[in-house]
Amino acid sequence: TLKSTYKIASIPGDGIGPEVISAGVEVLTALTKCKKFEGQFELDFTHLDWGTDRYLKTGKYTPEDYLQQLKEYDAILFGSVGSPSVPDHISLWGLRLAICQPLQQYANVRPTRILPGTKSPLANCQPGDLDWVIVRENSEGEYAGQGGRSHIGEEHEVATELSIFTRTGVRRIAQFAFMVAQGRPRKMLTYVTKSNAQRNGMVMWDEVVREVAKDFPDVTLDHMLVDAMTVRMVLNPRSLDTILATNLHADILSDLAAALAGSIGIAPTANLDPSRKNPSMFEPIHGSAFDITGLGVANPVGTLWSCSEMLHWLGESEAAVGLMVAVEKVCEAGIMTKDLGGSAGTKEVTQAVIEELGKL
Ligand code: NAI
Ligand code: MG
Numbered sequence: 001t002l003k004s005t006y007k008i009a010s011i012p013g014d015g016i017g018p019e020v021i022s023a024g025v026e027v028l029t030a031l032t033k034c035k036k037f038e039g040q041f042e043l044d045f046t047h048l049d050w051g052t053d054r055y056l057k058t059g060k061y062t063p064e065d066y067l068q069q070l071k072e073y074d075a076i077l078f079g080s081v082g083s084p085s086v087p088d089h090i091s092l093w094g095l096r097l098a099i100c101q102p103l104q105q106y107a108n109v110r111p112t113r114i115l116p117g118t119k120s121p122l123a124n125c126q127p128g129d130l131d132w133v134i135v136r137e138n139s140e141g142e143y144a145g146q147g148g149r150s151h152i153g154e155e156h157e158v159a160t161e162l163s164i165f166t167r168t169g170v171r172r173i174a175q176f177a178f179m180v181a182q183g184r185p186r187k188m189l190t191y192v193t194k195s196n197a198q199r200n201g202m203v204m205w206d207e208v209v210r211e212v213a214k215d216f217p218d219v220t221l222d223h224m225l226v227d228a229m230t231v232r233m234v235l236n237p238r239s240l241d242t243i244l245a246t247n248l249h250a251d252i253l254s255d256l257a258a259a260l261a262g263s264i265g266i267a268p269t270a271n272l273d274p275s276r277k278n279p280s281m282f283e284p285i286h287g288s289a290f291d292i293t294g295l296g297v298a299n300p301v302g303t304l305w306s307c308s309e310m311l312h313w314l315g316e317s318e319a320a321v322g323l324m325v326a327v328e329k330v331c332e333a334g335i336m337t338k339d340l341g342g343s344a345g346t347k348e349v350t351q352a353v354i355e356e357l358g359k360l
Pocket of ligand 1: 083337
């Protein structure tokens with residue numbers, strides 16, 4: 001049989017990005033060579049030095065033809081963008097949003113669960129009690145980038161930030177979320193809006209989600225307002241399974257979800273183009289973490305879990321599951337970074353995962 005080779009663009013970016021992406025590449029490379037998966041598929045990495053250093057030298061985060069370049073790959077592995085030397089809205093729009101939006105990666109998928117051996121900050125919340133997938137609209141909404149500033153710096157300065165909700169955009173993400181919910185044992189979808197106070201776009205969201213629901217009669221649907229949702233996530237995590245929300249709301253809720261599951265350092269993201277016309281992008285949800293950059297203590301688990309999501313998307317589900325089994329064994333053995341209450345460094349966790357892969 002012909003072995004598949006997947007071309008992966010790796011963009012480590014800024015801050016702890018290079019530290020965690022090195023860990024990801026090392027582990028993925030070891031996975032393709034370990035006893036269990038050897039010979040099944042190969043990963044061919046190309047490292048792209050796109051990030052703030054490049055911006056400071058050239059005025060651009062990426063080369064002009066960056067989208068053409070990216071389209072040559074099967075998937076993108078991304079670290080983080082953001083540096084104390086550049087305002088965050090410049091760096092985020094210069095690199096991460098400049099990839100997600102034009103490549104129509106409209107579905108942002110964020111699984112969260114408590115890994116064995118780790119502890120939720122919620123009292124009495126055990127692994128199994130919190131097992132969610134958050135589906136975030138990733139192409140429009142509050143992050144559509146529309147708006148402007150007039151009379152800049154004057155007392156009467158005015159700024160607008162316009163949210164854009166399209167029926168097509170809401171329908172496609174709702175369909176995607178229902179399919180995710182359908183594929184999980186509990187078949188439950190909770191969708192989140194703020195349609196009491198925001199009476200236009202959010203009300204359309206509610207209508208479109210309920211229309212799409214008719215095609216998924218086997219999925220149990222319920223609705224939450226975003227403020228009440230934060231309370232439910234903290235007080236009754238077991239009552240939730242798959243969660244659908246807008247770009248802004250899901251951005252915030254997924255950070256909360258990661259913290260409730262133990263640490264922002266473990267949480268993965270997939271930025272998917274479900275049409276598969278463009279490559280999808282996989283990244284930990286955390287940012288550059290300036291406070292720990294270069295210290296060798298960054299938790300690589302969020303990146304390793306993202307690598308597992310990437311393998312699923314590429315169709316290598318057995319390897320994807322194997323990778324998470326190895327990560328969970330390492331957590332269970334107490335080999336964890338400081339954010340999870342352990343004392344291991346990035347390299348020790350990475351090596352331990354590689355050893356576990358060898359035992360599969
Ligand atoms: P952050 O996620 O970088 O850090 C928040 C806190 O979590 C810090 O105390 C950090 O040390 C800790 N933390 C994050 N990742 C960790 C890991 N893997 N292991 C252990 N601890 C970890 O968020 P913050 O501070 O709001 O943003 C810093 C920069 O990152 C900003 O420039 C921001 O714009 C950028 N950012 C970029 C993102 C992206 O590229 N996707 C996402 C979020 C933030
Ligand atoms: Mg965020």
